[in-house]
Amino acid sequence: MRSDLLPLSRYAVDRDGESRSHPDLLERLWADPATRVVIVHRGLVAVTDDGAALDLLGPADLAPLAAATDGVPPVPGAPLGPLGTAYLGRDTSAAYVLLVLSESEGDPRDFAGLPGDPGDAVVAGRTWASLREVGALLGDRDAGLAATAVALAAWHARHPRCPRCGEPTQPVEAGWARRCEADGSMHHPRTDPAVIVAVTDDDDRLLLAHAAHWPARRFSLVAGYVEPGESLEAAARREVAEECGLDVDRVVYQASQPWPFPASLMLGFRARVAGGDLRPDGVEITEAMQVSRADLAAKVTSGQVLLPMRASIARALIEEWFGERRPGD
Numbered sequence: 546m547r548s549d550l551l552p553l554s555r556y557a558v559d560r561d562g563e564s565r566s567h568p569d570l571l572e573r574l575w576a577d578p579a580t581r582v583v584i585v586h587r588g589l590v591a592v593t594d595d596g597a598a599l600d601l602l603g604p605a606d607l608a609p610l611a612a613a614t615d616g617v618p619p620v621p622g623a624p625l626g627p628l629g630t631a632y633l634g635r636d637t638s639a640a641y642v643l644l645v646l647s648e649s650e651g652d653p654r655d656f657a658g659l660p661g662d663p664g665d666a667v668v669a670g671r672t673w674a675s676l677r678e679v680g681a682l683l684g685d686r687d688a689g690l691a692a693t694a695v696a697l698a699a700w701h702a703r704h705p706r707c708p709r710c711g712e713p714t715q716p717v718e719a720g721w722a723r724r725c726e727a728d729g730s731m732h733h734p735r736t737d738p739a740v741i742v743a744v745t746d747d748d749d750r751l752l753l754a755h756a757a758h759w760p761a762r763r764f765s766l767v768a769g770y771v772e773p774g775e776s777l778e779a780a781a782r783r784e785v786a787e788e789c790g791l792d793v794d795r796v797v798y799q800a801s802q803p804w805p806f807p808a809s810l811m812l813g814f815r816a817r818v819a820g821g822d823l824r825p826d827g828v829e830i831t832e833a834m835q836v837s838r839a840d841l842a843a844k845v846t847s848g849q850v851l852l853p854m855r856a857s858i859a860r861a862l863i864e865e866w867f868g869e870r871r872p873g874d
């Protein structure tokens with residue numbers, strides 16, 4: 546399985562990390578009418594009506610916000626207010642900048658963070674979508690831009706203060722780091738590794754599990770976060786044993802995909818049942834089953850099983866085992 550073909554792993558833009566340290570980079574980009582702006586609002590991205598492309602704006606389109614905030618963008622080192630910005634990279638046609646209109650999740654239409662609600666001019670009339678919904682619909686360039694934009698926005702929102710001393714931090718490096726003014730320490734975006742495992746037995750039946758907090762009938766693969774001091778393979782074995790009671794071996798890496806909800810990197814594995822009895826833990830996992838391909842096709846057709854969304858690596862791993870792209874939808 547190729548990571549670079551997974552919906553949210555695609556990336557067609559040069560991240561151009563070396564430009565991030567130019568102190569006036571964002572000001573120059575905001576002054577350039579050719580700059581394209583990716584907007585994130587409460588965790589959602591602005592997309593075209595069909596969800597197949599990002600709704601990219603130019604700096605001039607954001608004039609209502611500029612008028613209300615004494616100028617978009619807020620620059621690194623300045624108070625962010627309700628807005629945040631970062632440099633996402635460039636390709637042969639444009640440079641791409643992130644603008645975070647609002648950091649918390651919720652309905653984008655109730656934006657009212659600025660006097661006179663100028664954000665409404667930008668928010669209203671746009672289509673806002675979750676990356677989970679449109680990640681598989683977007684093209685390569687936009688999928689990569691959106692995944693990075695959502696991840697960066699979430700990191701800034703969750704890390705406003707210094708983990709050493711508790712003082713507020715300010716964004717630097719064109720939005721790719723935060724610096725504590727009190728002790729000078731630098732802090733970089735976090736990514737939390739999580740393993741997800743396609744477990745099969747000697748009859749090539751696939752292990753599917755239903756998590757307690759999922760909608761009814763949703764089944765997916767066993768997954769969980771890697772603990773400090775643990776290898777990826779050990780995490781995969783532990784999660785399957787803890788959640789479903791099965792011992793596995795032959796843990797083999799397949800592919801990875803960012804899952805920025807808010808900061809996961811999903812690392813996909815296959816593994817083989819070596820012992821134990823199928824026994825959901827009853828807490829995280831309330832139901833589990835081992836299915837043949839025919840079983841799964843029948844359960845999906847009958848509506849007994851809802852598969853993970855197409856943007857997920859879970860879906861890709863299940864379909865790789867199944868041997869077809871669409872065992873129902």
Ligand SMILES: [Zn+2]
Binds near residue numbers: 711712726727729
């Ligand atoms: Zn500090």
